[in-house]
Amino acid sequence: MKTFKSKHGEELASNPAFQITEVARLYRTTFDKKMQSMRLNRSHWWLISFLVYFEGSTQQELAEVMDIGKAGLGKLVDRLEAEGLAQRMTDPVDRRLNRVSLTPKAKPIAREIRRVSEETVAMSTAGLTATELATLHKLLNKIKTRLLEQ
């Protein structure tokens, strides 16, 4: 982090929310660098990594959890579909809904993304004891729950 040039900056540095944003940014940067060796750009691995966990979600649900616009998400799915990595399927109950999933071709990539993600998390929390890690998750979940209530 750069040196703080204002009194507001010092106030911010002692702020857990700022730390959360910072840590989130560092995770993204780290994943990005690791994924480069797989010749995947950020938006590609970003979508695949969400599909690993949220396979079969609608485009609306994916746009929400990935925090991008619906149009942007649609284009991203188009690109992955063109490369044969993702597919849209009509919901059997509500035919207006398209659900997105990974193709068999994407599965080895998904496994690798998952491995890299677990490796990165393990690396980043290596300095914490098991109890500290559990505490971190507990406290973060409290904040998350509160934000979800907003």
Added chain:
Amino acid sequence: MKQAREAREPRDPSDLLDNTAFLVMDIGRLFRVTFDARMASFGLSRSEWWLIAHLWFFEGLTQQELADLLDMTKGGLAKLIDRLETKGIVERRGQTQAGRATKRVFLTSSGKQLGFKVGNGALQLVKESEAPLDHTQVAQLHKLLRLVRKTLLQSPET
């Protein structure tokens, strides 16, 4: 088109809830989404309040430093700064540093009034989100996050 049989719920939710990176990034997303709604009352878009908040907390950063912090490309950031400069909210000021001219970005005086609202709004939201935690827990969370951040910063991949 084939028909989807997959469930709506995440396939492996317990897995994901135990994932530190997902948790941290998801909270970041919730902060942004909640704050979007509040900042809309000032007529500010996501990218606009994001830049103004950073300038409020770290005034006088270079465009490169801002691009890193905001996680934007330099081109995208330059356009955003142009837009806010036209609105009279930010300004670029040249400064000579180590023999090279470096432009730094500042809030204008009317930008500072907006920055105060954005900055205070952000701190207010943080306070609300931390309400379920007591003093000790906030300190504990802070300590643990600093440790994780330090480890990530020391990693050759970061």
